[in-house]
Amino acid sequence: MMLPLYRTSMTLAAPAIDLLLARRARNGKEDRSRLGERRGLSAFARPPGRLIWLHAVSVGESISALVLIDRLLEEADDLHVLVTTGTVSSARILAGRLPDRTWHQFAPIDRPAWVERFLDHWQPDLALFFEAEFWPEKLLRTHERGVPIVAANARMSDRSYRGWRRWSGLSGPMFRAIDLVLATSDAQADQFRALGARRVAVAGNLKRAAHRLPLENGAASALRREIGPRTVWLAASTHDGEEEAVVRAQLDLLVRHPGLLAVIAPRHPDRGPAIAALVRSFGLAVARRAAGERIDRDTSVYVADTFGEMSLFFNVASVVFVAGSLVPVGGHNPVEPAHFDCAVLFGPLMTKNLDIADEMISAGAAIQFPDAEALGPSIDAVLTDGRRRHALTEAARQYASSGRTVLDGIVTSLHPFLDRRE
Numbered sequence: 001m002m003l004p005l006y007r008t009s010m011t012l013a014a015p016a017i018d019l020l021l022a023r024r025a026r027n028g029k030e031d032r033s034r035l036g037e038r039r040g041l042s043a044f045a046r047p048p049g050r051l052i053w054l055h056a057v058s059v060g061e062s063i064s065a066l067v068l069i070d071r072l073l074e075e076a077d078d079l080h081v082l083v084t085t086g087t088v089s090s091a092r093i094l095a096g097r098l099p100d101r102t103w104h105q106f107a108p109i110d111r112p113a114w115v116e117r118f119l120d121h122w123q124p125d126l127a128l129f130f131e132a133e134f135w136p137e138k139l140l141r142t143h144e145r146g147v148p149i150v151a152a153n154a155r156m157s158d159r160s161y162r163g164w165r166r167w168s169g170l171s172g173p174m175f176r177a178i179d180l181v182l183a184t185s186d187a188q189a190d191q192f193r194a195l196g197a198r199r200v201a202v203a204g205n206l207k208r209a210a211h212r213l214p215l216e217n218g219a220a221s222a223l224r225r226e227i228g229p230r231t232v233w234l235a236a237s238t239h240d241g242e243e244e245a246v247v248r249a250q251l252d253l254l255v256r257h258p259g260l261l262a263v264i265a266p267r268h269p270d271r272g273p274a275i276a277a278l279v280r281s282f283g284l285a286v287a288r289r290a291a292g293e294r295i296d297r298d299t300s301v302y303v304a305d306t307f308g309e310m311s312l313f314f315n316v317a318s319v320v321f322v323a324g325s326l327v328p329v330g331g332h333n334p335v336e337p338a339h340f341d342c343a344v345l346f347g348p349l350m351t352k353n354l355d356i357a358d359e360m361i362s363a364g365a366a367i368q369f370p371d372a373e374a375l376g377p378s379i380d381a382v383l384t385d386g387r388r389r390h391a392l393t394e395a396a397r398q399y400a401s402s403g404r405t406v407l408d409g410i411v412t413s414l415h416p417f418l419d420r421r422e
Contacts, residue, residue, distance in 0.1 A: 002169030037106040040117030049078035053124035058087040110135040143177035148417040153206040208403030212339035213311035234317035237267040249376030265304040272305025314340040322346040338396035365395035
């Protein structure tokens with residue numbers, strides 16, 4: 001009963017969906033020139049040979065998938081990959097990072113006619129749904145065509161799990177349609193089994209195997225010259241509600257570490273002007289990268305409100321606070337800074353990357369602090385104790401480099417699905 005109701009509702013909702021897309025486009029949350037892709041239309045032809053459709057939700061999931069895409073393309077010359085995501089920011093980041101034989105398209109809205117149009121055009125040989133991206137029409141329509149489906153790096157929050165349990169009439173058929181779930185942990189595997197998944201294996205978290213973010217040497221050298229000999233700490237991918245904690249921490253840290261520079265890199269760069277205004281309200285000198293403002297000796301906070309430059313700031317930071325962990329976002333990927341010579345810290349709310357956070361803490365590769373008030377003292381402790389900082393950075397680098405085994409296991413699990421489609 002639930003599935004027919006969902007399909008009917010999504011079919012009849014076309015006018016409302018069009019209004020929603022138009023409003024999101026006005027607010028910069030959709031690419032107006034590419035709204036047809038949300039309706040299942042495609043701007044380019046399907047290439048010959050085998051094609052993998054990889055569906056992720058946004059920036060973090062897309063970036064973690066890049067290492068898997070590279071590996072799969074290395075192994076088969078006739079293989080192509082279509083990546084679909086749902087956010088403008090993910091499209092911008094992927095535009096310059098997708099390898100040859102890989103395309104990006106915005107995912108079709110989960111409406112029957114639009115999903116069918118998308119599948120008619122692309123005819124994938126394998127569908128990979130990343131992390132928690134589970135949509136009834138996308139999964140079931142793909143399954144009905146005989147296309148194997150693998151949930152890769154599969155995980156979901158406790159809240160999502162409870163929600164799918166309540167809607168078992170919809171979730172049961174959906175999860176039974178998945179041929180293989182590659183869960184990030186034993187606990188996640190148990191949840192997928194409880195939801196009806198037929199075949200579940202624990203593969204570990206692919207984010208551990210992510211490439212070191214590319215670094216443009218010329219830009220890195222220019223930034224280092226601009227900063228000079230000052231020590232830097234970075235608040236990476238902050239959200240509204242976290243910047244105030246960062247500024248308060250910087251005020252306290254400057255008492256013990258004169259000349260210390262704080263860099264705030266917001267998850268959404270368009271918030272740069274508001275963040276700069278917040279910093280000024282605390283009486284600190286601020287410069288914005290997007291405005292072309294330079295760092296001088298009076299600058300206490302630098303707002304890195306640009307896209308695709310996070311590696312520049314990982315490269316100059318002695319300490320990195322992984323944000324999204326002081327507000328209920330779930331925390332961003334702490335493996336990204338672990339590739340650089342910096343100590344990694346994060347707050348209490350790491351549900352999106354809980355497995356990695358726990359492993360890094362156990363390995364002595366990261367520090368978790370309990371609340372916003374502890375941010376400054378935690379950074380102070382690391383900056384003051386050089387031996388501790390060195391131990392953290394070394395352990396973090398070793399943890400990041402060990403993720404190759406996760407990638408090997410996932411690729412091995414995918415081989416049977418690709419081989420049978422040759």
